[in-house]
Amino acid sequence: MTVGFVAFHYPEPAYFEEFVERVHRVRDVLESAPGCLSVECWVTSEGDAVVSTGQWDSADAYAASFAAVARADVDVAFDERECRPRQIFTLSSR
Template sequence: MTVGFVGLHYPRPEDFDDFVARVRQVAEVMRSTPGCLSADCWITTDGDDAVVSTAQWESDAAFAASFAAIVAAEVDVTFDERERRPRQIIKLASR
């Protein structure tokens, strides 16, 4: 079963570029883990200035390994005042 992930992030305008850099760093760490098929950073074009993170893995175990790698790499994934509203995190599974 393939596992997917979509994260919608809403950084404050003054933190937007830094936030994009943070998401790209997370994606880079994810892509380096075995079983990660893809990890990307997108920016909405509808004027909402949201950052969308997407990723896909071969399995739940590979999904878990990517997040363990992020913790081990001490990548900043903190939700704090740099985001103007709560993140939306969606985990997906193929059938």
Template sequence: MTVEAAKTVGFVAFHYPHPEHFEDFVGRAHQVGDSLRAAPGCLSAEVWATPDGDAVVTTGRFESEEAFRAAFAAARGLGETVAFDERELKPRQIFTLLPR
């Protein structure tokens, strides 16, 4: 593993919107992804969905822990777009990732 790779930080998040809010949630996730990609140090931010349509899965990769934190601080400024609310069936599962 290179020194550069050792500095990177990633995340994967599983979101569980109610079926009637699925497409709206995908749109919200893309808004957050746009915000993250615009942040300095963001290497990638993507929106995925499980084949069964049960979950929206978001992923991202950042140059450093500091870039990761700053990007998410900026994304929280989107307000309702990132807030957990009644449109989701259950709490999100968010995992921070480190390269190995």
């Protein structure tokens, strides 16, 4: 069973490009873990949200990738740079 996520992030306009760069740094860490199939960064055509997606070959691989993020020196803080809470959905294949 593959496992994935879709996350919607809403950075303040002044931090939009910085936030895209932050997502790319997190992507690099996630992708370095065994079992990661893909991680991508998207932006909405309106320019109001950054959407990240990912897919792993198992729940264990998914957990290992996020454990690697917790150990890495990457900025994942939610703070005043975002104008509304993130929406994160964990997915599993059927």
